[in-house]
Amino acid sequence: MFNAETIAKKYSDLKTLPHVAIRVNQMVHSGNVTMQDFEEVIRLDPVLVSRLLKLVNSPYFGLVNRVDSIAKAVVFIGMKNLRNLVAVEALRDVFKEGDPAEGFSRKNLWMHSATVAILAEMIATRIFGISGEDCFLAGIIHDIGLVAEDQVAGEQLRAACRLFNAQERSIVEFERESIGTDHCRVGSILARQWNLPEDIQKAIRFHHDRSRDVVPESPIGILQMAEYFAGKVNYAVVTNQVEPLAPSLVKHLKMKLDNYKVIIRDLPSEISKAKELYISDG
Amino acid sequence: MLDDASFDHVFADFEDGRENIRRFLGILGLLLPDLDLIFEGDDGTKTTEAPYLPELDNTDLAVLRASIADGSVGFTHCRGRLYATAVVPPLAGYLLLLFPEQYSISDPLAVMGQMVTNCIELARNRFEQHDLAIVNEQLQRQIEVMKRQHLQLIEDNHRQFRIIQQKEKEYARELESEIAGRTAELRETNQRLETASRMKSDFLANMSHELRTPMNAIIGFSGILEETPLNGEQLDYARTIRTSADSLLALINDILDLAKIEAGKLSLEINPYDLKELVESVTAMFRIPAKEKGVDVSWYIDSQLTDQYCGDSNRLRQILVNLLGNAMKFTESGGIEVRVEALRDTGGDEIQVRFSVRDTGIGIPAERQKAIFEKFEQADTSTTRKYGGTGLGLSICAQLVELMGGTIDLTSTSGKGSCFFFVIPLISIREDEKESCGSSTIKQAAGSSVHLKVSEGGRRVLLVEDNPVNQKLAMLLLQRQGCLVQVANDGVEALERLKDDFYDLVFMDIQMPNLDGLGATRRIRELERTEEGAGYRALADRDHPIPIVGLSAHARQEDQDQCLKVGMDAYLTKPIIKDQLIKVIQRFLADP
Known part of the structure; x- marks a missing residue:
């Protein structure tokens, strides 16, 4: 049996988030940086530069003019979007590893995370009219705890996934029984280590928590709904296992059903626009 | 369209699948308030808002279904009531419109059919408009978010611009103050060094008298002491005192000369002199040591040159003595030659003359030749021990030659010998001037009464x-x-x-x-x-x-x-x- 700290620590010892990602995240929140500073930090990794520019110029951002430098990217898509892209690049490889196994694979998890991220951003902007960059980041990173568990306690995680029945109980309960902790706790510890915004740490920590009165407009609420819809459109963490929504979210959803239908209807085209983000090159 | 088949199930938990039917019936009900509307689903479900409906059995339904016309509204009687029927894609099933009792099929159906068709079309439009309204709403929100993000971007970019400007300004300021600081420091150091150097030179230059006076006493009295009756040992002591004092005086003179030159206090004393006499007398000085060492000393003066020139003969003598002394010091066998040659006539009374002192001594390695005219330099520090000397002589020579408006240099091959040479302008004295120039010297010597x-x-x-x-x-x-x-x-x-x-x-x-x-x-x-x-x-x-x-x-x-x-x-x-x-x-x- 493990506790969350042990898994987070063991995982951090094995895999560190690239220095560039951590530095960029700090810079976004320091408020005293310029595009040149971003350029200087990111330039150290030429592969990252070319990948970022590819993402910035992808249909996802729909820019009219081609962006050919990191400094320009900051100007056109903003610091937070740049941070998100750096995170995407940092995590992409992390999700690539590991053998696909019955019920759980990191590759599925990556598609799940990307879908949740896209949905979370759509919900934030289209339903609540708030900017969705932080929700996107929360989405792309919310299941990092599962990767850590897979790395440190792979067997136990797989056992939990085999037993998991979404209609009975949440995945986190199966994890706790099999591993001793759950990916929400592990993920939030990692997010804190990486100095991600507190809202995002919280969203990761509680994205399976149906006991509390979840506010639909909060990052937690948005992340939970995105998680739910991703499962419903066949991008669940464990195939065909979708946990039911918290009561407050069900109420909200029923009221806004037509709105969400439009989002689900538009989802395929959004996913295809963001293809560059989640499809791995190799 | 609204019902994307692949995602139908997403909202299954929140609806029974008939929300759209109810919504459509609601919209159509507003358009046709007199009719009762029933939707008969393909799955056999019945949806209606009407409070009371006549019973219909399967036979009735078959009759009604049979009346559905392709592309238009069908009409039929059922249990004495008039019904219209229509399909409303994409809703799965068909629509029944029950007319009030006073209507019958005998009424002009074409007109009624047209009216019902129009109403259904209108309802469908309104139904879809609702969907469009939602899309529009979401687009509006997205636009709002983008506007805010856009403003944020502009603000961010502006802020960054200001930060960059600020940084540049700070950098420029730092650089400026740094430069100013360094410059001031350098200036101050420079001034301090200049002052120190001047003070040192002044001091040395002023020491001249104070040093020479006691030296004269020592040399003078040790000479007198030698004349007095002494035993062999005492005579040896007295001679040692005198020769040591002689070399010390020479050294002091060298140092003081250099100090004077550096302090800018040395000026040349111009006299008429006989060049041949000067060269001869200098070489004569070295006749005895040359004989002792077995070294041959010779001199040559270009026949182009006359005898009489005007200049500082004492300093010229000093230079030649120095060079000849060096040559003697470093030459064990062979010979030393002093040559004086006219280089070119610059016209008028001035003529460029090259003085050279060639020896067959130890020579100077090429890498040391440049430094040899520097103060306190000798070809090799070990020479100081072997040959003695202060390393001031050549430096003084170089300065004096420069003062005379000339240059000094050397050529040398290690082990084979050296040739030191300098070129200075000499001012010749014409025959008619000679006497007056000379007579003024005499006059000086004799007082001022001639x-x-x-x-x-x-x-x-x-x-x-x-x-x-x-x-x-x-x-x-x-x-x-x-x-x-x-x-x-x-x-x-x-x-x-x-x-x-x-x-x-x-x-x-x-x-x-x-x-x-x-x-x-x-x-x-x-x-x-x-x-x-x-x-x-x-x-x-x-x-x-x-x-x-x-x-x-x-x-x-x-x-x-x-x-x-x-x-x-x-x-x-x-x-x-x-x-x-x-x-x-x-x-x-x-x-x-």
């Missing part, structure tokens, strides 16, 4: 000047202009001369002992104005006051003004420039 012969054509000039070098120089220049020159050493002597002899022009130095130039001029003008002047040959019986031209090393305007104020007619700064002197002479002596 009168010069007055030649008929010459204009008489009185030169009042205390410095003998300057006397000789000015005299030479004036004689070349055809003047007869007589010298007075100060103002008092000048007045004496004016009493005894007639003069056409007076050159008056300013700073002199006893009576300076300003005082003397004031006195002369005073005498000219009074009866007393009659007693002076030079001042009496003149049409004009005697012209007096001031001579001074000070070039300041106020010095000139002062000269003119006391009654001088013109003013020349020293060193005297030939052209200016000629102008002055022409101005005052042109018309006899």
Whole structure:
């Protein structure tokens, strides 16, 4: 049996988030940086530069003019979007590893995370009219705890996934029984280590928590709904296992059903626009 | 469209699948309030808002279903009531419209059919508009978010711009203050160094007298001591004292020379001299040591060169002695040759002359040749131990040659010998000048009482000047202009001369002992104005006051003004420039 700290620590010892990602995240929140500073930090990794520019110029951002430098990217898509892209690049490889196994694979998890991220951003902007960059980041990173568990306690995680029945109980309960902790706790510890915004740490920590009165407009609420819809459109963490929504979210959803239908209807085209983000090159 | 087949199930938990049907019926109900609307789903479900409906069995339904027309509204009677039927894609099933009892199929169906069709079409439009409204709403929100993000971007970019500007300014400021600081530091250090250097040089230059006086006593008395009755041991001691004192004096002289040169206090003393005599005497000095070592010393003077030149012969001798001394020191066998050759005539009285001292000594390695003229340098530090010497000699030579307007250099091959050579301009003395130049020396030696012969054509000039070098120089220049020159050493002597002899022009130095130039001029003008002047040959019986031209090393305007104020007619700064002197002479002596 493990506790969350042990898994987070063991995982951090094995895999560190690239220095560039951590530095960029700090810079976004320091408020005293310029595009040149971003350029200087990111330039150290030429592969990252070319990948970022590819993402910035992808249909996802729909820019009219081609962006050919990191400094320009900051100007056109903003610091937070740049941070998100750096995170995407940092995590992409992390999700690539590991053998696909019955019920759980990191590759599925990556598609799940990307879908949740896209949905979370759509919900934030289209339903609540708030900017969705932080929700996107929360989405792309919310299941990092599962990767850590897979790395440190792979067997136990797989056992939990085999037993998991979404209609009975949440995945986190199966994890706790099999591993001793759950990916929400592990993920939030990692997010804190990486100095991600507190809202995002919280969203990761509680994205399976149906006991509390979840506010639909909060990052937690948005992340939970995105998680739910991703499962419903066949991008669940464990195939065909979708946990039911918290009561407050069900109420909200029923009221806004037509709105969400439009989002689900538009989802395929959004996913295809963001293809560059989640499809791995190799 | 709304129902994307693949995502139908997403919202299954929140609806029974008939929300759309109810919504459509609601919209159509508003358009056709008199009709009861029933939707018969393909799955057999019945959806209606009507409170009361007639019972319909399967036979009835079959009749009703049969009336559905393709693309238009069908009509039929069922249990005595009029029904219209229609399919409303994409809703799965068909629509039943129950007319009130007074309607029958005998009514004009075409008109009614058209009306119902229109209403259904309208309802469908409104139904879809609802969907569009939601899309529109979401687009509006997205636009709002984008606007905010856009503003944020602009703000961010502007902020970044300001930060960059700020950083650039700070950087520029830092750089500036850094530079200013460094410059000030350097200036201060430089000043300190200059002051220190000057103080050191001044100190050494001023030590000259204090050092030489006791040295003279030591050398003098050790010489006298040798003359007194002494036993062999005592005589040896006394000689050792004298020879040591001799080398110490030489060393002191070297150091003081160098200090003087550096302090800018060394000036050349110009005398006429015999070049051949000078070279001969220098080589003669080394005859004895040469004999002792078995080294041959010879000299050669270019036949182009005359004997008589004007210059600082003592310093020239010093240079030659130094070079010859070095050659002797480092040569064990073979020979040393001193050569004096004319290089080229620059026209006039000046000629470039090359002096060289060649030896067959140990030579100097190429890498040391550059540094050899630096202070305290020798070819090899080990030579100091083997051959002695301070390393000052060549440095002094180089400085003296430079002072004479020439350059010094060497060629040398290690183990084979060296050749030191320098090229300086020499000023030759013409035959007619020789005597006067020489006679002034004699006059100096004999005191100041010898009168010069007055030649008929010459204009008489009185030169009042205390410095003998300057006397000789000015005299030479004036004689070349055809003047007869007589010298007075100060103002008092000048007045004496004016009493005894007639003069056409007076050159008056300013700073002199006893009576300076300003005082003397004031006195002369005073005498000219009074009866007393009659007693002076030079001042009496003149049409004009005697012209007096001031001579001074000070070039300041106020010095000139002062000269003119006391009654001088013109003013020349020293060193005297030939052209200016000629102008002055022409101005005052042109018309006899």
